[in-house]
Amino acid sequence: MQIPTNTKSCDLISPELRNLLLSIGTKKKIYKNDFLFREGKEANEIYLLQSGIVQISKLTYGGKQLLFRVCKKHDIVGALTSFAGDPRFLLSCNVFTDGEVIGIKKDLLEKELLSNSTLTLEFIRWESAHMRKFQSKFRDLLLNGKKGALYSTLIRFSNSYGIETNNEILINLVITNQELGDFCATTKESVNRMLNELRQKNVISIDANAKITIHDIAFLRETIGCEYCPIEI
Structure with a gap:
């Protein structure tokens, strides 16, 4: 990382x-x-x-x-x-x-x-x-499973490392799928599959430097029932 x-x-x-x-x-x-x-x-x-x-x-x-x-x-x-x-x-x-x-x-x-x-x-x-x-990290994992854990992790990264341009958010962080898996208590293979699904839906894209751009953060929030908590949470 x-x-x-x-x-x-x-x-x-x-x-x-x-x-x-x-x-x-x-x-x-x-x-x-x-x-x-x-x-x-x-x-x-x-x-x-x-x-x-x-x-x-x-x-x-x-x-x-x-x-x-x-x-x-x-x-x-x-x-x-x-x-x-x-x-x-x-x-x-x-x-x-x-x-x-x-x-x-x-x-x-x-x-x-x-x-x-x-x-x-x-x-x-x-x-x-x-x-x-x-508590919110456990809530995301328990209520929404691995997908919820990944989506909430992407949202948190966008808050901490995001660069917003033209309604898109570049997560200015190089992180491997294995490391993402550690944030979600799941395997690299599961992360690969979930990221590919998001790419097919044009929710995210991943550049040659392995940095993720979120094109539709509303999709991530709505899928996990994000409460729009304060940014520090």
């Missing part, structure tokens, strides 16, 4: 909250193919990415990997269980490229936030938005 440098971001936090995280955190190096954290393990820290790329995923009951997010500089990861007793990571974080993170102890963060109601509210709102993303 090649992440473009001009990626839109819906994860930006205020300078005040970022400065707080930086002031109480500790720098750590991360290395490709390592896990920053694994689901089910005790969650004592959250992380602010300074460089590198990580992937957030979960294993399904069938043993397949369901990929949720690809995170980069300035993204926060591991923060879905703050303020909870005996917190455990709900997801896993695999390091895709070498980089650096700021590790923030949750008990220290909670102590600092309790003394600043404005930043506490911002953090809770941020965490709530990510929980909604987590």
Whole structure:
């Protein structure tokens, strides 16, 4: 997967909250193919990415990997269980490229936030938005199956990496069908078949660089009953 440098971001936090995280955190190096954290393990820290790329995923009951997010500089990861007793990571974080993170102890963060109601509210709102993303991903997969998972993934990519021209949206991201399959908890072959169906209906096209252009995003939204949620979801 090649992440473009001009990626839109819906994860930006205020300078005040970022400065707080930086002031109480500790720098750590991360290395490709390592896990920053694994689901089910005790969650004592959250992380602010300074460089590198990580992937957030979960294993399904069938043993397949369901990929949720690809995170980069300035993204926060591991923060879905703050303020909870005996917190455990709900997801896993695999390091895709070498980089650096700021590790923030949750008990220290909670102590600092309790003394600043404005930043506490911002953090809770941020965490709530990510929980909604987590839930909506499962909803798409459970209610609409593999097709729903693929269609919603294309919609999300169009929001994060889309370049809109003449009512079409170029997803400015190079991603393989296997990687798309990881986002949908399905096989590369199933993704091939579903993409071919969309091409035959002129809903999408794929150029020589393997970048997808969406010609009819309304078709994708209507097929899965998209609720037109806020772009951050």
